Amino acid sequence: MNALTFQALRMLSDGEFRSGEAMARVLGVSRASIWNSLHALDVSGIEIFRVRGKGYRLAQPLELLSKDAVCCALGALASRFSIELFDRIESTNTHLMKRLATGVASRKVIAAEWQTGGRGRRGREWHALPGAALTFSLLWRFEQSAGFLAGLSLAVGVAVVRVLARFGVQAGMKWPNDVLWQGRKLAGILIEMQGDVLGPSAAVIGVGLNCRMPARLLERIDQPAVDIAGVTGSAPDRNQLLAALLGELDLVLTLFARAGFAAFRDEWQTYDVYRNKPVRIALPDGSTVAGTAQGVGENGAMLLTTQAGTLRFHSGDVSLRLTA
Numbered sequence: 001m002n003a004l005t006f007q008a009l010r011m012l013s014d015g016e017f018r019s020g021e022a023m024a025r026v027l028g029v030s031r032a033s034i035w036n037s038l039h040a041l042d043v044s045g046i047e048i049f050r051v052r053g054k055g056y057r058l059a060q061p062l063e064l065l066s067k068d069a070v071c072c073a074l075g076a077l078a079s080r081f082s083i084e085l086f087d088r089i090e091s092t093n094t095h096l097m098k099r100l101a102t103g104v105a106s107r108k109v110i111a112a113e114w115q116t117g118g119r120g121r122r123g124r125e126w127h128a129l130p131g132a133a134l135t136f137s138l139l140w141r142f143e144q145s146a147g148f149l150a151g152l153s154l155a156v157g158v159a160v161v162r163v164l165a166r167f168g169v170q171a172g173m174k175w176p177n178d179v180l181w182q183g184r185k186l187a188g189i190l191i192e193m194q195g196d197v198l199g200p201s202a203a204v205i206g207v208g209l210n211c212r213m214p215a216r217l218l219e220r221i222d223q224p225a226v227d228i229a230g231v232t233g234s235a236p237d238r239n240q241l242l243a244a245l246l247g248e249l250d251l252v253l254t255l256f257a258r259a260g261f262a263a264f265r266d267e268w269q270t271y272d273v274y275r276n277k278p279v280r281i282a283l284p285d286g287s288t289v290a291g292t293a294q295g296v297g298e299n300g301a302m303l304l305t306t307q308a309g310t311l312r313f314h315s316g317d318v319s320l321r322l323t324a
Helices: 003-012 020-027 031-044 067-080 092-102 152-166 228-232 238-259 265-271
Strands: 048-051 055-058 082-089 108-115 133-142 172-174 178-181 184-195 201-210 278-282 288-296 302-306 309-313 319-322
Touching: 003 020, 003 031, 003 055, 003 082, 020 031, 020 055, 031 048, 067 082, 067 238, 082 092, 092 108, 092 133, 092 184, 092 201, 133 238, 152 172, 152 178, 152 184, 152 201, 152 238, 152 265, 172 265, 201 238, 265 288, 278 302, 288 309
Parallel strands: 082 108
Antiparallel strands: 048 055, 108 133, 133 201, 172 178, 178 184, 184 201, 278 288, 278 319, 288 302, 302 309
């Protein structure tokens, strides 16, 4: 999607009909350019209705992110964050990681409608469309070393699950960074870090949350997936959702900076959907280890009971699955 496509999308976001001629006149382009832009939306998965004599209309209104709306929902907390919104970006995490060296301050937020290179853990592609998901990254700086940040993705998961409950979704967690609803993926967390051996360190915390995803987009995800609209029957106001997540993350990360993951361990384990279930862990060398999931340790390591005893696994490149 190029800039013109997003301009056309914004013009249609209210769900009303607009003629190609009127859109072309406002945007200062040809009607053919408008047609091409709307065709690009069709190809991406955003349904466009075309009616002779009336023009173009989205199949359903589309609520786009607004910095003013997010700040309004944040209220007094808004001054703590520096929020930047993009129509189109390679990856919110990649963008923020590149800016670490410039000295950008803690609580910097990058959110985007469309990521051309959105990614999850282990390099997996993250699928989303404008208005269909909430994708953002938050920079948080810590005085401690990167080693202190073990379990950070689990603490972030606690914040996400708390907020989802306010929006009518009782979700659970799959170690180390997936938010699930009835076994289907609802959200993912990607954390990237930089830091000195003795500190300080910085974490770029990426969150992707399915809000109202077209069925064909959900089908492209490499595991069973669901969105908030599918759970509650309606999509949330994404500006209010982003504000709620930022407010909760502010509380969680402030406490994490003082006490580490141990402060969240008991609560996380109440959300653990695999606890006491038979699982297998795929290791980077291709081998697997089977056992029973026993929750996590105080540093966020997964505990697995096997015939050889209790083993500990840190996130790294391992993959956790239920045993069939």
